[in-house]
Amino acid sequence: MKVLSSLTLAACLAASSATAANNAPVVLVHGFLGFGPETFAATGFKYWGGFNDIAAHMRNTQRPVFTAGVGPVSSNWDRAVELYYQIKGGCADYGARHTADNAAAGHIQKPAGKCWAADQANNPNNYPVALYPQWDAQHPVHFVSHSQGGQTIRTLIQLLENGAPNGAGTEGSGGLYAGGKVGWVKSATSISSPHNGTTLRDVVVEFVPKVSELAGSIVEVAGLGGSGGSGYKFRLEQYGLAQGPAESIGDFIDRTRGAPFWQLSNHDAAHWDLAPDGAAQLNGWVKTSPNVYYFSIGSRATEQGHWCCNNTDRVIAPFQSSDYQYARNDMIFFLKNTAGEWVVPSILQHGMGSYRAPEWYPNDGVVNTVSMRGPSGQPQRNFDGTPVKGSWNYIGYYDQYDHFDVIGWDSPTWAVYPIYDNLLSIIGGL
Template sequence: MFRIAHALLALLALCTCVPAPAAAAADRNNDPVILVHGFLGFGPDTFQHSGFNYWGGYGDIASHMQVYRGPHTVFAAVVGPVSSNWDRAADLYAQIKGGCVDYGAAHVRKYGLPGQQQKPAGKCWAADPGNNPENYPLALYPAWDAGHPLHFIGHSQGGTTIRALVELLEHGSPDDEGGHTLFKGGKLGWVRSVTTISTPHNGTTFADAVLNVAPPLQTPLLQWATELLRHRWANWEMSPDGARAFNAWARTSPHIYYYSVGTMATEAGSWCCNGTDRAIAPIQTVANQYPRRDMIPAFKGMAGEWIVPSALQHGMGGYTQQAPGRVRIDREWFANDGVVNTTSMRAPSGHPVRDYDGKPVKGTWNYLGTYRGYDHFDILNWPNPGPSANPVYERISDIIFGL
């Protein structure tokens, strides 16, 4: 009898200490995922005859995520390729929820490009396929609200576009934008997670390096045009100075899980044997960064200590500046993926950030680490000798669907 009682007590203890499988499953979710492309990006139908995708090259990252431990729902959105983050966020909202794009009355008056319309004709998506007399493309997820939240994954500028969308969803606009629901704010809980990949949260020195190649371009006319385009298109917000202003506006929400991924395709200089392209940089110094041999060729000339070819103009791996009133650029910025400085990918400057330790924390950036050897397009699986990005998206899937 004593042995039976002892066994029953042991069984009771086991039942109270080991969580039941059903309880563990209840913590998981299968919310849809929205992929948001970067600057000069394109949608899944842009090159459909060639089979080339922004997300995946000749493969398809969205399809891979759908079946990996799925099924899951994953959409690839398309937004303005060179638009400001605000305008891209407006595109994204209409495309997901349904309805016509509205860029906001006050915003267009202050920051609109010449001739830009607040409500461009025909830029609409149908929320109800049964009521679509204009034959608009169907909205991605019309049910989107606090009861039906979404995961967002953005590459490059896609990450800052998502941050602009979150700011508008939760806080709206302080100005009179004409009554569109996006600008009213108050939409808490609509976003479960945000993951950014190779995103220039604090800008990229790529543009500075390019402009320095041709000093004659730095004329009063160019300076006037740069001032005119502030807040109007993507180039300003992706510069370090523009990103600083953007980061002061686009807050990190305490209601959302944030993750970030860094990429790096340069190496510190060495006299030999560091995997860099010696044809681009035969002479190297340990203080600077140089492009790896497997970096996408189009960006090798900008990624190293010097722009190749140029008359001794510094590239991203050696560019610094300390002008008063501007964001200070030092050697911490040298490492890059050919387009974006790796240090900029971690989190917006001044926002909370931590290294991810397996425990999700809301309201702070959980950094998933730097993926060395991945350039700006390796991480999209574009054709190149670099590594496959599939394990990165599988890891992200495991994290976000486990929230």
């Protein structure tokens, strides 16, 4: 049975009785290989809910809820920039210094195709309409994120409040880089986020083929025919890699695979930020703000090895050691091969990737559960029903939930909606 770890269940139940103290909008921010609400309109499949609808369920509380769509394989800097302009309106400006630092990979500071209209009535270019143009300190938002989205919202909060990390003016005149935007974010929640990276990155040695395979699996789950289907977009205009309107995942990857963006040496991409080394670099300058309430929620879909009797997939891992963790039978199909001890190319690896520390073995098929609590070296606490600003309030982890169960891809509504009901009861009382 899928359950929330007992760590803070009592705290969640206590919080559920709190009277809503604010009605600030929620902005949902997807993770690696994620997509916006319009991507699979033909089948109705949503990042937040699968064939259910988490955003619509959250709106039942009469709270505005917006669903963002940012670059699925982009760096957290680029995703944070896109998120800012998508909410506020305007054309994405990735920063002068940032663009110059990544010029060798072809970065463009102000590419076409990344604009949002702040005023629907004055939109001669027919841009998508910004989600919440009035966003400011008097009109703050709650961020709720999944997977890499947790790193992305942290990066955005850092830029909002502190501006360009290399000093005023280094990124140009873009409003995001001026800093001083304190109070724009009331709370930031991460769900199954790799704050300290994921050892799955160790498994993905050949980045481009794995991206194509995983994205194709997502499209297959959405009911659109795998990597041959169109509709899913990589949103890499800032690297000059625009995707044709009907260009499939496979065709796009084949056409662009030689581009510098895809190389492992390019550190302005998700594959670097999601690696433990890349996450450590990000954590070096992206700090926990004293002005924001932070919450984190984890997930775990592996079990301790047993010689005969547990709920793991015995086809994937027929021989098990009690020292290691293995993928559960009910884990989504395309995560099982890399979730446990049986990791290509060696059956002798102890967990997802090559980390030898036992606390890194439990995972949800994508992210190590220990990495979901919060960024290492920054304030963290177990949530006890009383939230504290400037610290990661760890709500606990959902046991027997894989990386996509927590967003409803393979879960009935009774198993996923309470996650967000509990969360709304907490942030509504802030």
